Amino acid sequence: MAHSAVYQVPFAMYVNSDSSLRRSVFKGYNVPFHDKLWASGLSLDLKNTNSGPRSRPIICMSVQQASKCKVAVSPVSLDDAKEPPMHIYKNKAPYAAKIVSVERLVGLNAPGETCHIVIDHGGNVPYWEGQSYGVIPPGENPKKPGNPHNVRLYSIASTRYGDSFDGKTASLCVRRAVYYDPETGLEDPSKQGVCSNFLCDSKPGDKILVTGPSGKIMLLPEDDPNATHIMIATGTGVAPYRGYLRRMFMESVPTYKFGGLAWLFLGVANTDSLLYDDEFSKYLLDYPDNFRYDRALSREQKNKKGGKMYVQDKIEEYSDEIFKLLDGGAHIYFCGLKGMMPGIQDTLKKVAEQRGESWEEKLSQLKKNKQWHVEVY
Ligand code: FAD
Numbered sequence: 389m390a391h392s393a394v395y396q397v398p399f400a401m402y403v404n405s406d407s408s409l410r411r412s413v414f415k416g417y418n419v420p421f422h423d424k425l426w427a428s429g430l431s432l433d434l435k436n437t438n439s440g441p442r443s444r445p446i447i448c449m450s451v452q453q454a455s456k457c458k459v460a461v462s463p464v465s466l467d468d469a470k471e472p473p474m475h476i477y478k479n480k481a482p483y484a485a486k487i488v489s490v491e492r493l494v495g496l497n498a499p500g501e502t503c504h505i506v507i508d509h510g511g512n513v514p515y516w517e518g519q520s521y522g523v524i525p526p527g528e529n530p531k532k533p534g535n536p537h538n539v540r541l542y543s544i545a546s547t548r549y550g551d552s553f554d555g556k557t558a559s560l561c562v563r564r565a566v567y568y569d570p571e572t573g574l575e576d577p578s579k580q581g582v583c584s585n586f587l588c589d590s591k592p593g594d595k596i597l598v599t600g601p602s603g604k605i606m607l608l609p610e611d612d613p614n615a616t617h618i619m620i621a622t623g624t625g626v627a628p629y630r631g632y633l634r635r636m637f638m639e640s641v642p643t644y645k646f647g648g649l650a651w652l653f654l655g656v657a658n659t660d661s662l663l664y665d666d667e668f669s670k671y672l673l674d675y676p677d678n679f680r681y682d683r684a685l686s687r688e689q690k691n692k693k694g695g696k697m698y699v700q701d702k703i704e705e706y707s708d709e710i711f712k713l714l715d716g717g718a719h720i721y722f723c724g725l726k727g728m729m730p731g732i733q734d735t736l737k738k739v740a741e742q743r744g745e746s747w748e749e750k751l752s753q754l755k756k757n758k759q760w761h762v763e764v765y
Contacts, residue, residue, distance in 0.1 A: 446460070487592055526586065543606070616650075623655070
């Protein structure tokens with residue numbers, strides 16, 4: 389299997405004053421954020437970008453009790469619309485965007501490969517946090533000769549301003565779909581996933597056909613900036629939450645001054661499989677009153693019964709708090725593989741019963757109040 393990208397430390401991390409490290413590790417630009425120099429790790433090639441991140445001011449602003457420095461974003465008019473952009477580019481007339489960068493996000497001991505892919509849409513395919521792009525991989529659909537492949541959806545992992553904070557890029561978090569022969573246990577490249585492999589193998593400058601944006605289920609409700617958001621992810625399901633959290637804690641967005649609680653539960657196989665961990669750990673340090681971050685590492689940690697630690701075990705561990713927060717109006721989100729939901733639903737049902745509540749009634753109330761958001765695939 390061809391691996392396109394060299395292993396790099398994932399996204400946005402503090403760069404010390406050792407310029408040799410800065411030179412050798414980070415080909416991209418550095419962004420000042422909270423009085424430290426942050427490096428994106430991206431190699432941006434946005435020729436038309438007139439206000440590069442280097443010139444972006446850091447803005448010190450009051451978030452709840454703390455004064456933090458955030459990155460300025462533009463154009464702020466991206467926040468003016470009352471409704472999210474929807475289906476600007478359709479399957480029959482997709483937008484030809486350009487790959488900016490592809491980076492492997494996971495370490496050598498992670499099972500499989502997950503990449504962070506930055507796409508230059510030139511500001512032409514705007515989106516909101518929590519939406520998805522469609523991608524039409526190159527080539528012919530084997531099931532419909534003469535026709536393009538079917539579109540594949542990917543949750544957008546950046547805010548509307550993109551990783552370059554200028555509204556011209558969108559980032560995806562893509563796991564390479566591979567096929568293992570059940571008899572031999574060997575990988576069969578003839579059956580590997582078409583679109584995820586195209587994306588993970590693509591190179592800066594490559595053309596990519598995108599559609600969308602689409603999806604309203606996972607939009608971040610911003611009417612109450614002090615709300616609680618409980619975010620549950622397995623693997624690449626973390627994508628929309630990365631967008632939410634950058635909007636809450638990294639960017640200076642005039643229309644959204646988050647002062648509530650964001651609580652992320654991330655389930656992956658092991659430490660090497662963690663996604664955007666540096667970014668999230670930084671928020672934990674800077675916003676301990678506004679951010680909680682719990683990791684479930686199925687192949688490294690044990691649950692209280694001695695079995696593998698999955699996100700539902702973490703949910704069970706904190707169930708009292710979670711139920712109280714839900715009773716107080718918290719939003720709860722689930723994103724990732726379809727298979728995550730039955731285990732989670734069973735856990736929530738069990739906890740509800742232990743509390744003398746009917747889970748069915750509670751769930752229907754949460755749905756009615758628009759507190760329950762699920763996007764699994
Ligand atoms: P496909 O070519 O569609 O193949 C699908 C699977 O079948 C693969 O595992 C492949 O190995 C296997 N296969 C192929 N040929 C055979 C064969 N002959 N026999 C048996 N098996 C075979 N994915 C992400 O990585 N990140 C995201 O953020 C993300 N967000 C999503 C959001 C939404 C709303 C939805 C619906 C899906 C999302 N997905 C995401 C999943 C994504 O859309 C694709 O389904 C995924 O990347 C696989 O597509 P593919 O083209 O690589 O695989």
